[in-house]
Amino acid sequence: xxxxxxxxxxxxxxxxxxxxxxxxxxxxxxxxxxxxxxxxxxxxxxxxxxxxxxxxxxxxxxxxxxxxxxxxxxxxxxxxxxxxxxxxxxxxxxxxxxxxxxxxxxxxxxxxxxxxxxxxxxxxxxxxxxxxxxxxxxxxxxxxxxxxxxxxxxxxxxxxxxxxxxxxxxxxxxxxxxxxxxxxxxxxxxxxxxxxxxxxxxxxxxxxxxxxxxxxxxxxxxxxxxxxxxxxxxxxxxxxxxxxxxxxxxxxxxxxxxxxxxxxxxxxxxxxxxxxxxxxxxxxxxxxxxxxxxxxxxxxxxxxxxxxxxxxxxxxxxxxxxxxxxxxxxxxxxxxxxxxxxxxxxxxxxxxxxxxxxxxxxxxxxxxxxxxxxxxxxxxxxxxxxxxxxxxxxxxxxxxxxxxxxxxxxxxxxxxxxxxxxxxxxxxxxxxxxxxxxxxxxxxxxxxxxxxxxxxxxxxxxxxxxxxxxxxxxxxxxxxxxxxxxxxxxxxxxxxxxxxxxxxxxxxxxxxxxxxxxxxxxxxxxxxxxxxxxxxxxxxxxxxxxxxxxxxxxxxxxxxxxxxxxxxxxxxxxxxxxxxxxxxxxxxxxxxxxxxxxxxxxxxxxxxxxxxxxxxxxxxxxxxxxxxxxxxxxxxxxxxxxxxxxxxxxxxxxxxxxxxxxxxxxxxxxxxxxxxxxxxxxxxxxxxxxxxxxxxxxxxx
Ligand code: IVH
Numbered sequence: 001x002x003x004x005x006x007x008x009x010x011x012x013x014x015x016x017x018x019x020x021x022x023x024x025x026x027x028x029x030x031x032x033x034x035x036x037x038x039x040x041x042x043x044x045x046x047x048x049x050x051x052x053x054x055x056x057x058x059x060x061x062x063x064x065x066x067x068x069x070x071x072x073x074x075x076x077x078x079x080x081x082x083x084x085x086x087x088x089x090x091x092x093x094x095x096x097x098x099x100x101x102x103x104x105x106x107x108x109x110x111x112x113x114x115x116x117x118x119x120x121x122x123x124x125x126x127x128x129x130x131x132x133x134x135x136x137x138x139x140x141x142x143x144x145x146x147x148x149x150x151x152x153x154x155x156x157x158x159x160x161x162x163x164x165x166x167x168x169x170x171x172x173x174x175x176x177x178x179x180x181x182x183x184x185x186x187x188x189x190x191x192x193x194x195x196x197x198x199x200x201x202x203x204x205x206x207x208x209x210x211x212x213x214x215x216x217x218x219x220x221x222x223x224x225x226x227x228x229x230x231x232x233x234x235x236x237x238x239x240x241x242x243x244x245x246x247x248x249x250x251x252x253x254x255x256x257x258x259x260x261x262x263x264x265x266x267x268x269x270x271x272x273x274x275x276x277x278x279x280x281x282x283x284x285x286x287x288x289x290x291x292x293x294x295x296x297x298x299x300x301x302x303x304x305x306x307x308x309x310x311x312x313x314x315x316x317x318x319x320x321x322x323x324x325x326x327x328x329x330x331x332x333x334x335x336x337x338x339x340x341x342x343x344x345x346x347x348x349x350x351x352x353x354x355x356x357x358x359x360x361x362x363x364x365x366x367x368x369x370x371x372x373x374x375x376x377x378x379x380x381x382x383x384x385x386x387x388x389x390x391x392x393x394x395x396x397x398x399x400x401x402x403x404x405x406x407x408x409x410x411x412x413x414x415x416x417x418x419x420x421x422x423x424x425x426x427x428x429x430x431x432x433x434x435x436x437x438x439x440x441x442x443x444x445x446x447x448x449x450x451x452x453x454x455x456x457x458x459x460x461x462x463x464x465x466x467x468x469x470x471x472x473x474x475x476x477x478x479x480x481x482x483x484x485x486x487x488x489x490x491x492x493x494x495x496x497x498x499x500x501x502x503x504x505x506x507x508x509x510x511x512x513x514x515x516x517x518x519x520x521x522x523x524x525x526x527x528x529x530x531x532x533x534x535x536x537x538x539x540x541x542x543x544x545x546x547x548x549x550x551x552x553x554x555x556x557x558x559x560x561x562x563x564x565x566x567x568x569x570x571x572x573x574x575x576x577x578x579x580x581x582x583x584x585x586x587x588x589x590x591x592x593x594x595x596x597x598x599x600x601x602x603x604x605x606x607x608x609x610x611x612x613x614x615x616x617x618x619x620x621x622x623x624x625x626x627x628x629x630x631x632x633x634x635x636x637x638x639x640x641x642x643x644x645x646x647x648x649x650x651x652x653x654x655x656x657x658x659x660x661x662x663x664x665x666x667x668x669x670x671x672x673x674x675x676x677x678x679x680x681x682x683x684x685x686x687x688x689x690x691x692x693x694x695x696x697x698x699x700x701x
Contacts, residue, residue: 007052011060013663014045016168018061020661022161023262032660036564059137059166063158073143073151073221079182080244082123082144084317085300085324091279094301097323098275101303104312104320112304113272114251115281117288118324119236120295121188122217125150126163126235130179134169143220147317156220159229160187162236162264175260177240181247183263184239188294189216193232210400211390212295234294237263246306268292271304282325289327290363298326330391332365333403334358336383339370339415341422345450345550347438349428351376351417353387353399360391368397372435373417384411421446442602448503449475451550455505459556460548461537465530466508473519474511476500505548506609508534542569542619545610549603552593561585562594569607569617573598627699628656631667634682637675639692647695654699662687670695 005013018041024032033041042061049056056063088094105111123144131137141157142150157163172179189197194212197219201209209215219231237258240247248254252271259265268288272278282299289296303309303321312320338354351370358365368389370376379402381387386408387399404410420427421439423446428437439447449471456466476498501515502508511534516527543563547556554562565583566572572594580591597603611617633651635644635658642650647670648658662669662681669675669682669689682689690698 007048008055011045011048011052011055014041014048015060017041017661017663018045019164019166019168022061023164024660032658036560037657037659057132059131059135061165063165073153075145075149076140076142076152077149078125078142078145078147079127079241081147082125082150082184083147083314083319085322086315086318087298088323088325094278094323094325095275097301098278101312101321105308109308111274111308112250113275113278114255114269114302114304115272115278115285116238116269116300116302117266117285117292117296118298118300118326119186119188119266120211120213120297121186122213122220123184124153124157124187124220124235126157126183126185128167128179128181128183131166134172134179135166136172136177136179136181137166138163151221153220155225156222156228157235159225160233160235162234164262167261171261175257176248177257177261178242178247180242182239182241182244183237183258184241185235185237185263187216187220188212188234188236189219190232190234190294192293197231235264236266238265238300246309249306250304251302251306252304272301286327296327298324300324330360331400332358332360332389333386333408334365334389336381336385336387336399336411338383339376341418343421343423343439343444343446343450345447345454346552347421347440347442347444347447348436349418349421349439351415355387355389358389360389360397363391365389365391365397368399370399373437374435376415376417381415382411383413383415443503445475445477449477451505452502452508454550455508455548460544461540463530463533463537465526465533470530473522474501474508504606504609506606506613509538509610509613509615538613538615541616542567542572545569545615545617546572549597549607551597553590554594558586558590563619567619569611573604573607628654630655632657632659632665633695634659634662634666634669634678635672636669636678637672639670639672639695642692642695647692650699651695668695668698 018038021033021038021041045060046062049060049062086097088097102111125142125144126138127140127142128136129139138154138158140152141154141163143153145151158165167175167177171177189212191212194209194215197215198209209218215231216233219228219233222228238255240254240258246254248257255265255269268285270281272281278299278301285296285299301323303312309319309321314320335356336353337356340352340354342350342352344350351372353368353370355366355368368387370379370381379387379399381399381402386403388401388403389397390400391397402410417437418428421441421444424439424441424444426439426441426444429440430437441447452466452471452474453468455461456463456471477500501511501519511531513527513531516522516530517524541563543556543560546554546559546562561583562572562580566575575594577588577591577595580586580594581588607617628651633656635647639647651658659666662678662685664685664687666682666685666687669678669687671679671682671689671691679689681687
């Protein structure tokens with residue numbers, strides 16, 4: 001008789017599978033399953049653990065969130081002080097440090113440096129100790145504190161997905177790690193998460209965090225683990241200790257071992273044979289700043305050899321064997337020339353500062369956000385003031401303070417927040433308890449413009465060719481509409497505003513070729529391409545349509561969950577607040593917003609129009625075929641013709657599922673060249689193995 005797995009075995013295998021996918025997703029950035037599939041695994045584990053609470057262990061993935069933190073945080077001494085670094089601000093200082101390093105070592109020795117990005121977050125020490133089955137498990141997470149004593153923020157650290165809760169025996173072995181060790185590294189808040197967090201804070205009437213570092217520090221020290229979990233902090237490891245001592249002979253090996261053990265190590269590092277190579281690295285690293293998605297404020301250079309590090313030792317608070325090269329600050333002083341008021345998709349009016357152009361961190365800044373009326377008051381800023389402008393994690397620069405000294409006389413003109421919409425003239429309204437003033441005219445041209453841009457955005461309908469300029473033209477506006485400048489073409493000729501071709505999103509789907517051809521600089525090719533894109537977007541499905549409609553609080557993920565749960569717009573429209581709250585992750589606030597959205601006649605009309613124009617208002621059903629319905633595949637190795645993504649796409653299009661790990665439930669393993677452990681496991685479990693030809697045969701039924 002076949003062995004029926006016990007609850008413990010099921011729990012164990014689910015945990016392993018979840019760990020595996022978390023690692024793929026959070027550490028390697030290459031998920032192999034969808035969010036929904038991940039949730040399903042997690043839910044199965046939660047159910048089993050509910051039935052068998054005695055089997056819950058602190059390193060179970062279900063334990064990332066939850067667990068009440070104690071009052072405040074306990075103070076704990078570090079195994080070895082967490083030091084800071086000396087700084088170098090220019091090449092000269094860096095070369096002087098290199099001289100000192102070489103002077104401190106015998107001249108016969110070769111010297112090698114490791115260059116790393118200096119992540120602008122806060123440092124953490126993670127202590128691992130012996131766990132079950134010879135694994136190591138996370139025992140404690142400490143902040144730097146004063147360097148000698150840190151705060152125990154373990155509960156919050158557990159919610160950071162790139163922090164492994166445990167490291168399996170096998171991985172420890174491959175990484176040559178003992179069961180107890182300490183990893184140090186940096187917690188950062190990605191810029192996108194920072195922007196989102198500040199939007200939420202501002203909406204709640206709280207002051208926005210000044211930069212992602214402060215936001216990360218505040219987050220890791222909150223007493224609400226649920227909030228920490230939502231914030232999506234990231235952890236990059238850069239140190240490995242055992243009993244307060246560096247474990248491995250070189251820093252390069254340390255980073256390798258950390259990677260092998262499942263920690264996230266920043267990929268932008270390099271070794272350098274001499275200071276010239278370090279300087280080359282720095283020159284390449286600085287422009288990365290604009291593209292990383294998280295903040296860096298310099299480059300850290302470390303002596304690679306642990307023995308040499310020991311010989312060089314420390315001065316007071318910092319090691320002699322490392323230095324931080326700091327990039328120039330991304331802040332500057334400039335004059336506030338004027339304040340413009342922009343109207344967003346939801347009608348929210350945002351004051352935007354028009355500045356005397358100033359070069360900050362390699363970018364000319366001419367605009368900065370002032371967030372809202374309260375922020376203007378808090379800053380006490382007037383037109384004509386000199387202001388300190390910072391480019392933080394936010395792409396949009398912001399004014400942080402008003403300068404008031406001899407060289408910078410105060411401005412005279414008060415900033416008057418408008419009482420009517422600067423675009424359509426409707427009266428502005430403010431919901432009690434909120435800080436934002438809103439234009440409530442849903443036909444306001446500024447709002448329609450933003451709605452259309454949102455609808456066409458890549459993450460929504462992904463309509464190529466429907467950008468700023470095209471939307472403006474379709475609305476009969478000039479392309480520089482929101483800047484408040486005079487309308488001119490690129491060549492400088494004035495543009496006459498014309499009758500709008502569209503008034504709503506639905507009108508997009510009514511556009512005729514001839515209408516497009518009548519627009520400025522739109523030829524046959526452009527018109528046909530745009531029409532084809534618009535046509536294609538009809539099939540995007542319910543989740544994207546929901547996202548596109550701009551229902552408050554309904555982002556990408558919530559849209560997907562709602563679509564999967566209800567299956568059709570019709571069912572969703574009729575759902576009560578209670579029924580909505582039955583959906584995983586939908587709370588009362590979101591449910592209320594959805595109910596309110598569907599109570600507005602105009603919204604219902606738009607949905608009906610879109611549906612009758614051919615938009616798909618049902619959840620993703622597999623379209624191509626169902627030949628592989630119910631079958632689970634695992635891909636391994638390199639296939640001769642298909643890339644892994646292509647193979648995956650084909651399998652999924654035919655109704656099959658692709659999983660990242662082989663289990664008894666796997667139906668087929670598709671193996672290519674250099675297939676590894678997955679193939680071995682398949683053979684051990686007796687799972688069928690096919691090659692590319694075999695897969696294609698299956699696909700063709
Ligand atoms: S090594 C004893 N490496 O910078 C040396 N630090 O200014 C300890 N930091 O407290 C630090 N990225 O919070 C190191 N790749 C990196 C870093 C890094 C950021 C932070 C760390 C440290 C501060 C010193």
